[in-house]
Amino acid sequence: MSDTPDKTQDRLYQDLARSLMEELASGRYPIGARLPAERELATSYNVSRPTVREAIIALEVQGLVEVKVGSGAYVRRLPGKEDLPGFNITAFELTEARLLFEGEAAALAATQASDEELDGIERLVEAIARENQQADGAEKSDREFHLAIARATRNTAIYNAIEHLWDLRATSPEAALLHEKARSANIKPVVDEHTAVLTALRNRDPGAARAAMRAHLAQVIDSLLFATEERAIEEARRTAQAKRARYQSAP
Amino acid sequence: MSDTPDKTQDRLYQDLARSLMEELASGRYPIGARLPAERELATSYNVSRPTVREAIIALEVQGLVEVKVGSGAYVRRLPGKEDLPGFNITAFELTEARLLFEGEAAALAATQASDEELDGIERLVEAIARENQQADGAEKSDREFHLAIARATRNTAIYNAIEHLWDLRATSPEAALLHEKARSANIKPVVDEHTAVLTALRNRDPGAARAAMRAHLAQVIDSLLFATEERAIEEARRTAQAKRARYQSAP
DNA sequence: CAAGAGAATTGGTAAGACCAAAAGGAAATG
DNA sequence: CATTTCCTTTTGGTCTTACCAATTCTCTTG
Numbered sequence: 001m002s003d004t005p006d007k008t009q010d011r012l013y014q015d016l017a018r019s020l021m022e023e024l025a026s027g028r029y030p031i032g033a034r035l036p037a038e039r040e041l042a043t044s045y046n047v048s049r050p051t052v053r054e055a056i057i058a059l060e061v062q063g064l065v066e067v068k069v070g071s072g073a074y075v076r077r078l079p080g081k082e083d084l085p086g087f088n089i090t091a092f093e094l095t096e097a098r099l100l101f102e103g104e105a106a107a108l109a110a111t112q113a114s115d116e117e118l119d120g121i122e123r124l125v126e127a128i129a130r131e132n133q134q135a136d137g138a139e140k141s142d143r144e145f146h147l148a149i150a151r152a153t154r155n156t157a158i159y160n161a162i163e164h165l166w167d168l169r170a171t172s173p174e175a176a177l178l179h180e181k182a183r184s185a186n187i188k189p190v191v192d193e194h195t196a197v198l199t200a201l202r203n204r205d206p207g208a209a210r211a212a213m214r215a216h217l218a219q220v221i222d223s224l225l226f227a228t229e230e231r232a233i234e235e236a237r238r239t240a241q242a243k244r245a246r247y248q249s250a251p
Numbered sequence: 252m253s254d255t256p257d258k259t260q261d262r263l264y265q266d267l268a269r270s271l272m273e274e275l276a277s278g279r280y281p282i283g284a285r286l287p288a289e290r291e292l293a294t295s296y297n298v299s300r301p302t303v304r305e306a307i308i309a310l311e312v313q314g315l316v317e318v319k320v321g322s323g324a325y326v327r328r329l330p331g332k333e334d335l336p337g338f339n340i341t342a343f344e345l346t347e348a349r350l351l352f353e354g355e356a357a358a359l360a361a362t363q364a365s366d367e368e369l370d371g372i373e374r375l376v377e378a379i380a381r382e383n384q385q386a387d388g389a390e391k392s393d394r395e396f397h398l399a400i401a402r403a404t405r406n407t408a409i410y411n412a413i414e415h416l417w418d419l420r421a422t423s424p425e426a427a428l429l430h431e432k433a434r435s436a437n438i439k440p441v442v443d444e445h446t447a448v449l450t451a452l453r454n455r456d457p458g459a460a461r462a463a464m465r466a467h468l469a470q471v472i473d474s475l476l477f478a479t480e481e482r483a484i485e486e487a488r489r490t491a492q493a494k495r496a497r498y499q500s501a502p
Numbered sequence: 503c504a505a506g507a508g509a510a511t512t513g514g515t516a517a518g519a520c521c522a523a524a525a526g527g528a529a530a531t532g
Numbered sequence: 533c534a535t536t537t538c539c540t541t542t543t544g545g546t547c548t549t550a551c552c553a554a555t556t557c558t559c560t561t562g
Contacts, residue, residue: 011318012515013308037543048516050301053544057264057305063418067262070524070543082415097408100359104351114378157340157348157419161412163331167314179350217364263546288512299547304513321512321555 013054016045020055021079022062024102035065035073089168091175091224098146098165099105099217105150105158106197106213118201121148125194132191139179145194149201182220182227193219227228264305267296271306272330275315286316286324327424340419342426342475349397349416350468356401356409357448357464358457364403369453376445383442390430396445400452400464433471433478444470 023029041044042049056073059065065073143166150162169175193216200208261342274280293300295362307324311318316324394417401413420426444467
C-alpha cells in the first residue's frame with residue numbers, strides 16, 4: 001500500500017482535458033471564445049474524435065465550456081486552481097473554514113429549524129454516541145449531524161457550501177488520514193460537544209449555538225494538532241535523527 | 252427570447268447520465284457497487300457504447316463513480332439534489348450565505364491581511380467607483396474586491412468556498428438577472444460600504460470588518476427585494492390583469 | 503490444494519460513416 | 533438596393549466496427 005493505493009491511470013481524455021484547461025487558463029481562449037472544432041482538435045492533438053468529445057464533455061460538466069450543436073464549444077468561465085487535478089487543502093484550513101461557516105449556520109439554524117429537524121438531529125447525536133462505542137471509527141453520523149444543521153438553515157446555498165467542504169476532505173488523502181488519526185486519539189469529548197450544540201438549538205439561542213459549534217470545531221483543530229505531532233514523531237523515528245528536531249518543533 | 256434564451260438541446264449522453272444518477276439515487280447501486288459493463292448499458296439503454304462512455308465520464312468528473320480499467324465503473328458517492336440538472340439557487344439564498352460567510356472572512360482577513368493586500372483592495376475600491384460612473388454596469392471589480400478579501404484570510408478553503416458562491420450566481424440565470432436589475436437601480440451607496448470595509452480592515456478591527464461587510468450585503472439584499480418588486484410589476488403590466496394583484500402582493 | 507497459464511471480460515482508443523442543426527453566402531424577390 | 537429565401541458548408545451528435553491493454557476468471561497442472 002503506497003500513499004495512493006488505487007490510482008487509476010490511463011484515461012487519455014483526462015490528459016486532453018487538462019491541456020485544454022491550461023489553454024483556457026493561459027488566456028488564449030477568453031470567455032465567450034469558440035474552441036476549435038472537434039475534428040481540428042483531434043488532428044492537432046493526434047487523438048481520435050471520440051477522445052476529444054470525452055475531454056470536452058469533461059469541461060462541460062465542470063461548467064467551463066458550453067457546447068452548442070452545429071456551432072461549437074464556447075468558453076463559459078475560466079478555470080481556477082481548484083479545477084486542476086491534485087488540488088489539495090490542508091486539514092487545518094478546512095476545519096478553520098468549517099469553524100467560521102458552520103458556526104454561522106448553527107446560529108441561523110437556531111432560528112429556522114423545525115421541531116422535527118431538531119428531533120432528527122438528536123437521533124444523530126445518539127447515533128454518534130453508538131458509533132463511538134464500536135470504535136471501528138465510522139464518522140458517517142458525524143457528517144450527517146453537521147449537514148442536518150446546515151440543512152436546517154433552509155438555505156440551499158449554505159447547505160451546498162458546507163457539504164462541499166466535507167467533500168473536499170475526501171479529495172485530500174492527507175486531510176483524511178489526519179482526521180482518522182485524530183479521531184482514534186480523541187473520542188469521548190465530541191459527544192458532549194454535540195449535545196451542547198443541540199441544546200443551544202433547542203433553546204433557540206443563536207449565540208449559544210454559534211459558540212457551541214465553534215467550541216466543537218476548535219476542539220477538532222486541537223486534536224488535529226495533537227495528531228500532527230504524533231505523526232511527526234512517528235516519521236522522525238522512522239527517518240534519520242537529523243529530521244527529528246525539525247518535525248517536533250513544527251506545530 | 253423566452254425565459255431561457257439559449258437552451259442547448261440534444262446531448263443524448265446527458266439523458267443517460269441523468270438516468271444513471273437516478274439509479275444511483277434509488278439505491279440500486281450502493282457505494283462500492285459496480286455498474287454494468289459499458290456494452291451491457293449500451294444494449295439495455297439502446298444507445299451506442301461511445302454514448303455510454305460519455306455519460307460515465309460525466310459521472311466520473313462529478314466524482315460519482317470511479318472507473319477502473321479492465322474492471323468496471325464503481326460507485327464512489329451517491330448523488331444529492333445539487334448534482335441533478337436544473338439545480339438553481341435563489342439570489343436571496345446566495346446573498347444570505349455570502350452575508351454570513353464573507354462577514355466571517357472579513358473578520359479573519361482583518362487579522363491576516365498584509366499591507367500589500369490592503370493596498371490592492373484599496374485599488375479595487377477605486378476601480379469600483381470608476382466603473383460605477385461609467386454606468387455600463389461592469390461588476391468585475393466588485394467580484395475581485397470580495398475575492399481579494401477572501402484571499403487575504405490566507406485560507407484556501409475559505410477562498411474556494413466564497414468563489415464558489417460567486418460562480419453559482421452565473422449558473423442561475425434568474426439570480427444573474429435580478430442582480431443586474433438591482434445594480435442599475437442602486438449604485439452610489441456601494442462605494443461608501445466598500446470603503447467602510449476597507450477602513451475596518453486597515454484598523455485591524457475584526458468586529459468592525461464583520462459588521463461593515465454584513466451591512467454591505469444586507470444592503471444588497473434590500474436592493475434585491477426592491478428589484479424583485481420592480482420585476483413583479485413589470486411582468487404584471489405585460490401579462491393579463493388577472494395576474495396583476497398576485498405578482499404585486501408577492502414580496 | 504495451490505499455482506500458473508490461457509481464455510474471457512472489460513475498459514481505452516481509433517477510424518469511418520451518416521444525420522441534424524447551425525452558419526454563411528448566393529440567388530431570387532420586393 | 534434591401535430583404536428574404538434557399539442551398540451549401542461547417543460542426544456537433546451518434547452509431548458501428550475493430551483492435552489493444554488491463555483485469556478477472558477458469559481450468560489445467562504440479
